[in-house]
Structures are given as C-alpha cells and as structure tokens.
Amino acid sequence: MHDYQAPADLLKDRIVMVTGAGSGIGRAAAKAFAAHGATVVLVGRTVSKLETVYDEIEAAGHPKPAIVPMNFEGAAVKDYEELAMTLEDNFGQLDGLLHNAAILGDRSPVELYDPETWNKVMHVNATAPFLLSRAMIPLLRKSDAASVIFTSSGVGRKAKAYWGAYAVSKFAVEGLSQLLSEELDDERHNVRVNSLNPGATRTNMRARAYPAENPQQNPAPEDLMPIYLYLMGKDSLGVNGQQLDAQPK
Numbered sequence: 001m002h003d004y005q006a007p008a009d010l011l012k013d014r015i016v017m018v019t020g021a022g023s024g025i026g027r028a029a030a031k032a033f034a035a036h037g038a039t040v041v042l043v044g045r046t047v048s049k050l051e052t053v054y055d056e057i058e059a060a061g062h063p064k065p066a067i068v069p070m071n072f073e074g075a076a077v078k079d080y081e082e083l084a085m086t087l088e089d090n091f092g093q094l095d096g097l098l099h100n101a102a103i104l105g106d107r108s109p110v111e112l113y114d115p116e117t118w119n120k121v122m123h124v125n126a127t128a129p130f131l132l133s134r135a136m137i138p139l140l141r142k143s144d145a146a147s148v149i150f151t152s153s154g155v156g157r158k159a160k161a162y163w164g165a166y167a168v169s170k171f172a173v174e175g176l177s178q179l180l181s182e183e184l185d186d187e188r189h190n191v192r193v194n195s196l197n198p199g200a201t202r203t204n205m206r207a208r209a210y211p212a213e214n215p216q217q218n219p220a221p222e223d224l225m226p227i228y229l230y231l232m233g234k235d236s237l238g239v240n241g242q243q244l245d246a247q248p249k
C-alpha cells in the first residue's frame, strides 16, 4: 500500500472529487489523481488557490478539472444538493470522493475552549463531510466501483490533551466512515469507504499545530500519494471499513 506503484491510467475516465483541493494534502491528491487520468472536481473555499491547481493540472496535459468554490462554514443543505445536480448533469456519476478539508481550531484545554470555535470546527470537519456524503451517495451508487476516503488524524483515534474540537471532530469522521462503510456495503459492493490518517505532513496546518517544529522533518504531501492512489483506484477493490495510516508506523 505504502509503496504502491500506480499504473499511469489507474483513474482514466474516473470522476473524483477532492475537498480542500487548493493547498496541502488536498492539492497534492488532486494533482496525483489527475496525473493518473481522473477528471478531478476541485472543491475549496479560496478560489485563487483552486485556480492555481486547475492551471497546474491543465499545463501538465491532464484531464481538465472542474472548480467548485464552496465554503463549508456557510454552505447550506441546498448548496450540496445543487452541486449533486450539477455533477449529475455534467458527469452522471461520481467514482471517488476524498474528504480532506479541515480546520485546526484552537489548541486549548476543554475548560477554556471557545464554544464558537468548537461549533465552527465541528461543522467544517464533521458536519460538512456528512452533508457532502449525503448529497453524493446517489452519484457514488451510479459508479461501478466508487471509493470514499475520509481524512482522519492520530488524535481522532486516540485523543490527546489540548486538541479540543479537532480531535472530537476526527472521532466523528471515523464514526461517519464506519457508518457509511456498512450502509453502502450492499449486494453490489460498489462503494467502499475507508478512513486514512495522513500522519505528520509538511503543510500549513501542521506548521500551525507545531510552530516550533522543523517542517523538513516531515514528509511532503506528495510523498503520501501512493496510498491515496491505491485507495482511490481499482486495486483497493474489497478494502472497506478500514482505518488506515498513510505513513507506516
């Protein structure tokens, strides 16, 4: 899995959505999926960042992506439903969904945690993936073999002091992943759902969480792509309901 070597056409003709596609791990994943043939739906809140990723994919000669500006903080249920209708009209189905967007919130004890920040983190990190999954399930069911990846965290499997709403939101993500892995495991077995913990990775979020750390000690998002490609492509058929780690322990 970690040393997986993806065939160049692994995701040819597949439609794959990535949230938080404008930076960090989401950007690397969007580019890796496109480089292996996918038409990527780039979802994120900062349009200029999505446009940069779009340009990079286009300049590399990979399938033309689509940009969906969406701020999960304020998006309403109907925005998700409209997105599903647009995708249905344009593509007819969805073959992959990487739930990757998240925010860190505060690093502080529960006793002092700001309730407004708590709600925001829970909404962006846990409720938005619920709303997006809910809207996309009919399109995922239309694929012959769809893969849904939820992005977890070490503190979403074993909480650590001062990680506050971020940790609790990632526990919720693990729960949602487990629920869906069972609910979508019908007789067709055409939608598989797993959670993936990237582990310490050189991104803006990591730098905010560990300001004193030397970023060079952590792998770049691009280094994690073998397992993202493995899970998104057909070589992971039958892998369902797993809690995986992008970096070997």
Ligand SMILES: NC(=O)c1ccc[n+]([C@@H]2O[C@H](COP(=O)([O-])OP(=O)(O)OC[C@H]3O[C@@H](n4cnc5c(N)ncnc54)[C@H](OP(=O)(O)O)[C@@H]3O)[C@@H](O)[C@H]2O)c1
Pocket: 019, 020, 021, 022, 023, 024, 025, 026, 043, 044, 045, 046, 049, 070, 071, 072, 073, 099, 100, 101, 102, 103, 124, 151, 152, 153, 154, 197, 198, 199, 200, 201, 202, 203, 204, 205, 206
């Ligand atoms: N880096 C690590 O060490 C590490 C470890 C464990 C888990 N993770 C997880 O890995 C995932 C990717 O994180 P990262 O490290 O790549 O962090 P990042 O560089 O901060 O990327 C987070 C992405 O989420 C997007 N996003 C944030 N709030 C949003 C909102 N309200 N609506 C739409 N998009 C929003 C951001 O958009 P903007 O760029 O426009 O702000 C950004 O593209 C997250 O789920 C994170 O929890 C990371």
